[in-house]
Amino acid sequence: MKVIVVGGGWAGCAASLAACKQGAEVLLIERTDMLLGTGLVGGIMRNNGRFTAAEEMIAMGGGDLFRLTDQNSLHRNIDFPGHRHASLYNVATMEPILKNFLLLSGVAVKPSTRITDVEMQADRIKAVIGKCNKEEVHFEADAFIDTTGTAGPPANCNKYGNGCVMCVLRCHSFGGRVGLAAKAGVKEIVGQKGPQTGAMSGSCKLLKESLSADIVRELNRDGVVVVPLPESGRLAGKLAIKACQQYAIAEFEKNIVLLNTGHAKLMSPFFPLEALRKIPGFEHARYEDPYAGGLGNSVRYLGMAPRDDGLQVEGVANLFCAGEKAGLLVGHTEAICTGTLAGYNAVRSIRREPLLVISDSLAVGDAVSQVRLRMKTSEGLGLKYTFSGSVFFDRMLERKLYSTDVQQIEKRVEAAGLAGVFAQ
Numbered sequence: 001m002k003v004i005v006v007g008g009g010w011a012g013c014a015a016s017l018a019a020c021k022q023g024a025e026v027l028l029i030e031r032t033d034m035l036l037g038t039g040l041v042g043g044i045m046r047n048n049g050r051f052t053a054a055e056e057m058i059a060m061g062g063g064d065l066f067r068l069t070d071q072n073s074l075h076r077n078i079d080f081p082g083h084r085h086a087s088l089y090n091v092a093t094m095e096p097i098l099k100n101f102l103l104l105s106g107v108a109v110k111p112s113t114r115i116t117d118v119e120m121q122a123d124r125i126k127a128v129i130g131k132c133n134k135e136e137v138h139f140e141a142d143a144f145i146d147t148t149g150t151a152g153p154p155a156n157c158n159k160y161g162n163g164c165v166m167c168v169l170r171c172h173s174f175g176g177r178v179g180l181a182a183k184a185g186v187k188e189i190v191g192q193k194g195p196q197t198g199a200m201s202g203s204c205k206l207l208k209e210s211l212s213a214d215i216v217r218e219l220n221r222d223g224v225v226v227v228p229l230p231e232s233g234r235l236a237g238k239l240a241i242k243a244c245q246q247y248a249i250a251e252f253e254k255n256i257v258l259l260n261t262g263h264a265k266l267m268s269p270f271f272p273l274e275a276l277r278k279i280p281g282f283e284h285a286r287y288e289d290p291y292a293g294g295l296g297n298s299v300r301y302l303g304m305a306p307r308d309d310g311l312q313v314e315g316v317a318n319l320f321c322a323g324e325k326a327g328l329l330v331g332h333t334e335a336i337c338t339g340t341l342a343g344y345n346a347v348r349s350i351r352r353e354p355l356l357v358i359s360d361s362l363a364v365g366d367a368v369s370q371v372r373l374r375m376k377t378s379e380g381l382g383l384k385y386t387f388s389g390s391v392f393f394d395r396m397l398e399r400k401l402y403s404t405d406v407q408q409i410e411k412r413v414e415a416a417g418l419a420g421v422f423a424q
């Protein structure tokens with residue numbers, strides 16, 4: 001049984017691990033020279049309903065990557081505006097830790113390899129084709145997983161955002177994103193909110209060395225610093241364009257919110273450098289990611305695959321998808337949950353076993369099906385879904401799915417007949 005996963009963000013890493021645990025030979029192919037994709041600049045875990053989702057996954061036997069981020073967290077159980085009990089993993093050290101873990105688990109990793117096409121046989125992908133540095137590559141497998149994300153390439157950031165701002169995806173150096181589903185002839189879905197196509201990423205990173213000693217001390221001690229902005233220094237309307245709808249609340253417009261993820265994570269899609277440097281403590285501020293964070297941010301949600309609740313892509317018999325590719329799901333936790341399901345189901349499909357659909361009595365199962373259903377409406381296509389806030393967290397609260405009681409979550413997973421399912 002051979003499974004090829006294309007795209008080494010959190011979704012691809014989780015899918016690779018899950019398929020490997022089911023006994024498949026797994027090759028994880030990544031365009032750049034590092035795994036983690038946008039997870040290289042994120043870091044927030046376990047905030048609000050993400051705690052519940054992470055614990056559901058642990059109870060289902062799919063918790064390895066949550067344990068890894070927990071172990072590499074700089075802060076645990078912290079609160080910041082609108083968000084409770086968050087953990088912040090260290091974005092500067094996470095990637096090599098994760099890569100070693102995958103290698104030790106038996107996943108073969110092929111970095112600096114960009115897939116640019118597929119070879120089809122009837123309704124199945126036979127092989128993926130691309131380049132590793134300058135050399136042509138061609139890999140065959142029984143099942144494939146598209147975890148190429150939805151950000152970039154620069155032409156999209158130029159067209160739908162404020163231009164390429166040189167984010168961590170480094171499209172100019174490694175070539176832009178290419179999705180497998182589109183190459184297999186699937187009509188992808190584009191996020192659309194009124195006139196805005198896609199959505200802009202919602203945070204930047206500042207070099208701590210460029211901030212005042214007081215701010216850095218507080219940030220390192222508490223994990224969070226909130227600096228009120230004078231009315232004249234606020235960026236009106238910036239919340240509406242954010243991919244991370246869970247942070248589109250007034251507190252993030254009225255204040256600068258910094259989180260300690262190794263660098264100082266600035267919870268704003270962008271902030272003009274000159275205006276930022278007028279704020280006490282930020283006089284020498286400098287962006288670490290994106291390099292041009294004073295101008296804008298990456299644009300995402302530009303190419304999602306239609307799929308079922310087992311995460312099989314519609315119209316291609318042996319193609320699965322996860323993470324942002326699987327819909328308007330924002331977050332590392334969301335990518336790990338869907339990645340694990342896609343990896344597990346890819347192997348079940350090779351074995352000709354029925355695909356696992358996670359019950360909607362669990363937050364993870366409900367998210368997978370709700371996002372698919374809501375994306376069928378134009379209103380739903382304008383929203384983003386995450387366990388950590390906004391419309392899906394509201395639904396979790398309504399359906400009493402949100403819980404921080406680990407034993408209660410374990411009982412719920414057991415009642416759904418899914419205890420340890422991903423570890424079997």
Ligand SMILES: Cc1cc2nc3c(=O)[nH]c(=O)nc-3n(C[C@H](O)[C@H](O)[C@H](O)COP(=O)(O)OP(=O)(O)OC[C@H]3O[C@@H](n4cnc5c(N)ncnc54)[C@H](O)[C@@H]3O)c2cc1C
Nearest residue numbers: 007009011031037038042043044115149178323324331332
């Ligand atoms: C600036 C920023 C901050 C964020 N902060 C947080 C946060 O704090 N907490 C949180 O939960 N979420 C955060 N998010 C959102 C979160 O990072 C994503 O929703 C999630 O990690 C997406 O994972 P993914 O694996 O689906 O996609 P991606 O992370 O986009 O990974 C896709 C991968 O596929 C690769 N790829 C693309 N095309 C090809 C190809 N043809 N061949 C080979 N490889 C290819 C890319 O190089 C990339 O590594 C943040 C996002 C951004 C941009």
